[in-house]
Amino acid sequence: FVSPDGLLLTNHHCAFEAIQRNSTPEKDLVKSGYFAATRSEELNGHGIRVYVFQQQTDVTDQVLAAMPSDISDFERLRFIQSREKELVAACEKKPDTRCWVSRNNNGLSFVLLENLELRDVRLVAAPPRALGEFGGETDNWHWPRHSLDFSLIRAYVAPDGSPADYSPDNVPYS
16 A cells, blocks of 8 residues: 555556456557546456455464374375365455465464455556566566556445445545
8 A cells, every 4th residue: 555545556467457457449558558637537446356464363273283193295285275274264254354374384384364355446557568567577577677567556445444346435445
């Protein structure tokens, strides 16, 4: 977030679906880029999601509890995957919450990450593809960079502050 009113700065490719889906043969935003001068000109994000970190919890004991010591590597992996799925399912019972388990140090520890999912995300600005992807993947991993690899998007919520689907009544996330 780069402002108190839901504005985010991200990589060009992160908003590419919105750029493509808002393009038409007459107005190719992929080729020309886009800039919304006002909030009313911001374009529907068409499925882009923003995940706002809420908390993390060490779940190593829950993941490894009761795992037999004499199982094969494949059985160990399946056991761990099963525990991770249970933890994620329980975590995601909270409304508008997306969770996943991070495996740390090659499976020596496990952390449950909980995020608030914002579904109304709008395209604010993106450079033309020729500038946003200039230099290709090689340039993406070397410095100095020579591209305008950015997009601006804005996250919106319902007037009561809760995550909501796209609606003209929504307000910027704060």
